[in-house]
Amino acid sequence: MKLWAKRATHTAGVLVAAAGLALAASAPASAAPPNTATGLKATGLIPANPLVASAFPGTSPNHAASLNLPPLLTTGAVDTAAGPTTASATVSGLNISLSPLASLTAGTLTSNCSYNSVTGVVSADSNIENGKVVLLGTPIFLTPHPTPNTTLTLPGLATLILNRQTTGPDGTVTVDALSVSLVSGLENVVLATSTCNAATLS
Structure with a gap:
């Protein structure tokens, strides 16, 4: 027994x-998180949830005729899109007030990313067309197609990061066409963001 x-x-x-x-x-x-694209987001004294946001799986593409965050910034048309292996964002007609004596303008900001299922690699890029900072009447022109994480510091005003790129532990890549940190981080604005996973979503 x-x-x-x-x-x-x-x-x-x-x-x-x-x-x-x-x-x-x-x-x-x-499940991998969705591929996403965002026109604008802001934190600090003038917060804004991600605006004109697209996602896959989810809602895509999305469009806004303009965005306005008074008294900080205005834009023209904003377009975002996300797919199974790609994401892209475009912001046109940007005008940011950095201070009473300084401003930042850009004709078009774009970012995009894509996943290559053959190589298993996510690539990303961004561009700034006709971008410039005007400080006390003097223009400082922003380089189009900047190298990743190009930083421009305006002492006492702002720190700009052009083509900001970050890679997560899982290979997910996020690219921001422009990141602006005003007055020691009291206001942070990120424009034209695209995020792609290291996976094919379907």
Whole structure:
């Protein structure tokens, strides 16, 4: 009787372990977050949730005729889109008041990213057309197609990061065409953001 009980207990343990392995094998992997694109987001004294945001899976493309965050900034048309392996964002007609004596303007800001399923690599890029800072009447022109994470510091006013790119532990890449930090971080604005996962979403 004792021998039978031991065998039954052993058999039950094997069955439970096997069932656990089967469930683990059949359980789906954690779903990747969506590819996304955002026209503008801001934190600080004048906050703004992500505006003109697209996502895949989700809603895409999206468009706004203009954006206005008084007294900080205005834009013209904003367009975003996201797909199974790509994301892109475009902001036109940007005008930011850095201070009563300084402003930043740009004709067009764009960012894009894409996942290559063959190489398993996410690539990203951004561009600033006709961008400039005017400080006390003197223009400082922003380089189009800047190298990633190009930084321009305006002492006492702002820090600009052009083509800001970050890569997550899972290979996800985020690119911002322009990041603006005003007055030691009291206001932060990010424009034309695209994020792509290192995976094909469908």
